[in-house]
Each structure stands twice: as C-alpha cells, then as structure tokens.
Amino acid sequence: xxxxxLILIFMSCMxxxxxxxxxxNNTTQVEITKEMEQKYPIKAHHSQIGLSxxxxxxxxxxxxxxxxxxxxxxxxxxxxxxxxxxKRLQYMDMLKANPHNSVHDxxxxxxDECHYEHKKSTNMCLECHEHEVPRWMGVTP
Amino acid sequence: xxxxxxxxxxxxxxxxxxxxxxxxxxxxxxxxxxxxxxxCHEMDPMVIAYNDDVHSGKGKTGVRARCVDCxxxxxxxxxxxxxxxxNGVVEGYIHFxxxxxxxxxxxxxxxxxxxxxxxxxLHCHTNVFDNALLTDxxxxxxxxxxxxLNTKDEIGCASCHVEVGHMGLNNMLNYWDPKYxxxxxxxxxxKEELRRNYFKDSYVPSVKKSSKxxxxxxxxxxxx
Numbered sequence: 001x002x003x004x005x006l007i008l009i010f011m012s013c014m015x016x017x018x019x020x021x022x023x024x025n026n027t028t029q030v031e032i033t034k035e036m037e038q039k040y041p042i043k044a045h046h047s048q049i050g051l052s053x054x055x056x057x058x059x060x061x062x063x064x065x066x067x068x069x070x071x072x073x074x075x076x077x078x079x080x081x082x083x084x085x086x087k088r089l090q091y092m093d094m095l096k097a098n099p100h101n102s103v104h105d106x107x108x109x110x111x112d113e114c115h116y117e118h119k120k121s122t123n124m125c126l127e128c129h130e131h132e133v134p135r136w137m138g139v140t141p
Numbered sequence: 142x143x144x145x146x147x148x149x150x151x152x153x154x155x156x157x158x159x160x161x162x163x164x165x166x167x168x169x170x171x172x173x174x175x176x177x178x179x180x181c182h183e184m185d186p187m188v189i190a191y192n193d194d195v196h197s198g199k200g201k202t203g204v205r206a207r208c209v210d211c212x213x214x215x216x217x218x219x220x221x222x223x224x225x226x227x228n229g230v231v232e233g234y235i236h237f238x239x240x241x242x243x244x245x246x247x248x249x250x251x252x253x254x255x256x257x258x259x260x261x262x263l264h265c266h267t268n269v270f271d272n273a274l275l276t277d278x279x280x281x282x283x284x285x286x287x288x289x290l291n292t293k294d295e296i297g298c299a300s301c302h303v304e305v306g307h308m309g310l311n312n313m314l315n316y317w318d319p320k321y322x323x324x325x326x327x328x329x330x331x332k333e334e335l336r337r338n339y340f341k342d343s344y345v346p347s348v349k350k351s352s353k354x355x356x357x358x359x360x361x362x363x364x365x
Contacts, residue, residue, distance in 0.1 A: 049301060050285065050294045077278045078301075088304070091315035094327040135323045 030054075030062045040064070040118040045141065056117070075111045082107040097136040099125055114140050169225070173209040182232040183241050186317045186332075189339050190307035204265070211261045211306055242348050246314040257299040257306075318350075325350070 032053060042051065056074055057067040072082075079085055086101035093101065099114070101107050102125070115121045121140035126133050171177065175188045191197050198205030213228075214220045235241065263269070269283050282301065289295050304310045316332040319325050329349050337344045 049296050050289050055281075055285070077276075078282070087309070088311050090309070091312040091319075091324065091328070091331075094324055094331065136321060138320070 030064065032064070036064050043117055043141070046117070069112070072111050092136065095136065099137065169222075174207045178208045181229070181236045183236060183244060185336060185339070186246060186313040187307050187310065189335050190310045190313045192339070194306055194308040196306045206265065206306065210264070211257055213261070214258045215260045215264060242350055244318070246318045247320060250310070250314060253299040253303070254297040257297060259298050262298045
C-alpha cells in the first residue's frame with residue numbers, strides 16, 4: 001500500500017514536471033484555426049520554414065484577431081536592414097532599377113508600400129513604369 | 142617459425158595499413174578546397190561570391206571554411222567519401238559533356254538545402270543554441286530550428302541563411318544567368334570583369350549566352 005502511494009506521488013510529480021517543461025517551450029497556447037489561416041494566409045516562403053502567426057506578432061497577446069501590423073521593425077528583425085536588402089538586389093543597379101535603392105527613394109521606402117504578408121503584394125514602380133517593370137523584375141513577393 | 146610469420150604479417154599489414162590511410166587522408170585533404178573543386182565543378186559564381194564572404198577567411202579571426210566543410214555530410218566517413226566520389230564523377234561529367242553555359246543557377250539555388258549539410262555548419266558554430274551574444278530574434282529562430290529537427294517540417298541552416306558562405310550570391314547568379322533579358326549585355330560585361338579579376342592569368346573569355354528574350358519576356362507578361 002505504501003509503495004502504491006509512493007508510485008502515485010512520483011507519477012504526479014512527473015506529470016507536473018512534464019507540463020511545466022511544455023509550458024516553458026511554448027508560452028503561447030493558442031490553436032490556429034482554419035478560419036484564421038484562410039483570413040490571414042501566410043506567404044509560401046514563410047510557411048516553408050514553419051513560421052506561424054506568433055513568430056511575427058510577438059508580444060501581441062493571444063488573440064490573433066487583435067494583432068497589429070508589425071511594421072518595418074518586424075520585417076527587419078529577420079531580413080536585415082534596408083541597405084542590406086538593397087545590396088542583395090545590387091545587380092538591378094546595372095540599370096538603376098533596384099526597387100530597394102531606386103533613383104527616387106533610395107533604400108528608404110516602407111516595406112508595406114509594396115510587400116504584404118496576408119494579401120497579394122503590389123509593385124509601386126508600376127504606377128509610373130507600367131510597361132518597363134515586367135522587363136526588370138518579377139512578381140513582388 | 143610460425144610465430145615469426147604471424148609477426149611479419151602483422152608488421153607488413155600495419156605498414157600497408159598506415160601507408161593506405163595516409164594516402165586516403167592526404168588525398169582527401171588535397172582535394173577539399175576551392176582551387177581543386179573549381180577545376181571540374183561548374184561553380185565560378187559561387188567561388189567568386191565565397192571569396193567575398195567571411196567564410197573564406199576574410200573575417201577578423203581569419204577562420205576559413207573549405208567547400209567540403211559545408212557541402213559534404215560529416216555524419217560518418219563512409220558517407221563522406223561516397224558523397225565526395227559521387228560528386229566528383231557527376232560534376233566531371235557535367236563539365237566535359239553538358240551545356241555548362243546554360244546551367245539554370247537560380248533553379249539549383251532554390252534546392253540549396255539539399256547541398257548544405259547542417260552538421261558541417263554546427264561543427265564550427267557549436268554555440269548557436271546557447272550563445273548569449275545573439276539577438277533575441279536569432280535565439281528564437283534557432284530554437285525554432287531545433288524544435289523542427291526530425292519532423293516532416295525540418296528546415297536547414299540554408300533555409301534562412303540564404304546566402305551563407307557566398308556573400309552576394311543572388312547578384313552573382315544574375316550576372317551569370319540574368320533572370321530578365323534586359324540585363325543580359327551588362328551582366329555579361331560584369332561577369333567577365335569578375336572572372337578576369339578572379340582567374341587573372343588563366344582567364345579565358347566565356348561564350349556569350351544566347352538571348353532568352355522570346356521565352357522570358359512572354360512568361361513575365363503572362364504572370365503579371
């Protein structure tokens with residue numbers, strides 16, 4: 001009987017320990033529903049590396065419907081600063097057509113002038129260079 | 142008499158074994174850096190970008206990673222030698238018998254995860270999971286990597302570090318294989334300038350690629 005009690009206490013301790021570990025690893029315990037996925041789809045290149053809502057919307061609570069735009073600071077936390085992004089497309093400078101270092105704005109544009117995460121991106125250059133842009137660059141990711 | 146023969150077999154066997162292992166060791170050593178690989182392996186844009194990267198020894202520490210450190214598996218010696226031998230044969234065949242002027246570098250680069258071996262990266266970057274100097278975002282993403290290990294969603298170092306080891310690779314590949322025909326002439330000039338600087342006396346001009354204007358521009362327009 002005494003052994004049974006001891007085993008019970010031991011098992012309970014183990015259970016509490018396991019839960020405490022899993023809580024440490026994943027502090028945000030919100031299930032991402034199909035509805036959320038459809039309303040706020042994640043771009044292929046982000047979902048391919050297993051990112052979920054909470055990787056961008058850090059410290060924004062547990063209600064995905066109340067999440068706010070992460071702004072340039074959020075994008076830059078992974079993608080490096082704007083000059084670095086411009087440098088990765090430096091080959092486009094051969095024709096002064098680098099969208100991240102254009103003759104008009106240099107590396108100063110807000111990311112969400114063109115790039116959106118949850119809807120189709122736009123290409124601001126197209127507003128004036130309607131015919132040339134398809135010859136310079138592809139679809140805005 | 143019998144004991145002597147056994148002793149001799151051991152000694153001769155030992156000497157043979159030693160010579161053979163030394164041969165294998167030096168063989169592997171001498172064929173592991175970019176000067177050897179570039180002879181047959183079509184990798185001009187990669188090797189030129191590598192020479193601009195901190196992994197080529199340009200950093201403060203001067204530590205230099207060789208091609209094989211990242212691009213061959215390090216889990217066991219048999220896999221390592223097999224992958225090295227297979228790459229040698231395949232790359233040699235491509236160099237001598239295939240249309241090397243028209244390699245689709247961009248398509249190949251999209252599969253970067255397949256030819257970057259994380260055990261190679263982690264062999265040097267041993268503290269990526271507990272380095273206190275990393276930014277919070279980096280710590281979080283490395284924990285994310287660790288969490289996905291051995292699952293169907295597993296990612297590799299190169300999944301996020303898209304130009305690792307080859308600074309400016311995206312630009313370099315666009316000089317070699319411009320995604321848009323409008324860049325072709327200038328890209329060719331830039332490519333030859335880079336090759337001239339890298340190969341110096343052994344520089345041989347490359348054949349200018351035929352224009353892909355017809356196919357590409359129609360693709361672009363239809364995708365818009």
